[in-house]
Amino acid sequence: MKVVHVTQPVEAGVAVVVLALAKAQQQRGWEVTIACPPGWLADEARTSGIPVHLWHATRSPGPRTARELLDLRKALRKLQPDLVHLHSSKAGLGRLVTRGKTPTVFQPHLWSFRIAEGLLSRVCRRWEALASRWTHLLVCVSDDELKAGRGAGVTAPAAVVCNGVDTQQLHPEPKEDDTPTAVCVGRVARQKGQDLLLQAWPQVLAAVPDAQLLIVGDGPMAATLQATKHPQVHWLGHSDTVADFYAKADVVVLPSRAEGMALVPLEAMACGRSVIAFEVEGVRQSLGDAGEVVPKNDTKALAQAIALRLADPELAGAEGKRGRLRAETLFDRDRMTDQLVALSRNLVSTEGRR
Structure with missing residues (x-):
């Protein structure tokens, strides 16, 4: 054919x-x-x-x-x-x-x-x-x-x-250090909502002062958002080896304004990581009990959900284990x-x- x-x-x-x-x-x-x-x-x-x-x-x-x-x-x-x-x-x-x-x-x-x-x-x-x-x-x-x-x-x-996603290539890896770390992967554009995540970040730091945020990706809003110079935010640019960054995460954040069914939560679950996301299309069907879905564009709720898991690695780890099983059975x-x-x-x- x-x-x-x-x-x-x-x-x-x-x-x-x-x-x-x-x-x-x-x-x-x-x-x-x-x-x-x-x-x-x-x-x-x-x-x-x-x-x-x-x-x-x-x-x-x-x-x-x-x-x-x-x-x-x-x-x-x-x-x-x-x-x-x-x-x-x-x-x-x-x-x-x-x-x-x-x-x-x-x-x-x-x-x-x-x-x-x-x-x-x-x-x-x-x-x-x-x-x-x-x-x-x-x-x-x-x-x-x-x-x-x-x-x-x-x-x-x-x-x-x-x-x-490829659940053979993507698999859980032990976290490298004890620094509470949130990771956001995606094209840096309005749809993907990195600006909303940065609005929430000061509230995360107020609750978890030693937290860090890794933003992986590039796009039309990258230069503008980097210029805001938020503390303890690291801009890592585009990468074809995103599994390396999931391994650094306690929690992976999807702050998108719109999606069909994003790959990032599926990749994160395959890597055994908890996921926090705004309530956009496909997210609840993806995550199940492998993280938390918060009201769309509610940066206060987003910050609270991130901070909770950064302060409680056991909660994040349990969600990550459930996510791995979910990725294997439903999203291979x-x-x-x-x-x-x-x-x-x-x-x-x-x-x-x-």
Whole structure:
């Protein structure tokens, strides 16, 4: 079977999921191509022997979007796939190209209308509802994400396939020292909420004066936030070896304003670490009893939850152990890719009989 994965994000969570699925399909003998901009994903795909079509798409819609879609149409006409799998809202515009003529899977990885504001959010909601007609299968990464889609009028047939992580590569490691440490991993951008975490940090220090915060990642807000110079906050930049930082943590913090189902809590649980997060889509389904979910944007509650675990390593350790078991049983990467492979195969088989 010939499959083309189309994505605009080429790093972090979406790219990791795309690469894992492409590898799993290739191992089954499928002919897999990834269409994406230059970057980490393209480099890793080539290293794995997966062909890459460079699709020079920007992160957001704009004046270049029409040209981007024309380029994508040319690529799909040349590749003649049996299935097109569109990842993220920008790639989801590719449904204007496929228009239901080729079996098409759309996986938003977080609805665009959840992070857009005002008129743009309303336009995005309307588009997603209209594009249902060209979506043979909608794949959501959490029950919350599917509920949000249905609330926006998205009527396409759907399945929920939770994100997964490599629980063999990610595993618990003993903490290196006794310094109470919180770790935040992610792209430094408004959606990811590092600014909210920094608002909470003084209250954490008031309760646990020797605590430290490690922020791992880079992005458009990094320079601005670093300039605030909060005490005992260490900016570590982008890293491809995040497991090393989870090993330093007593607690991992997800201060995001919006998610579909974030990979960071799953990675942290696989590493046996407690997780604190704002109540955004997919978080309760991820964590269970492996940490604490606090009201969205409530920095006081966030600070209290972090400080509690930094002051009580036994509590954090117990949650980490429960998280490891949860990651192994519910969020292993092979489980995710097996489900997506089966759904893709069934879709092509069903559409081929029509």
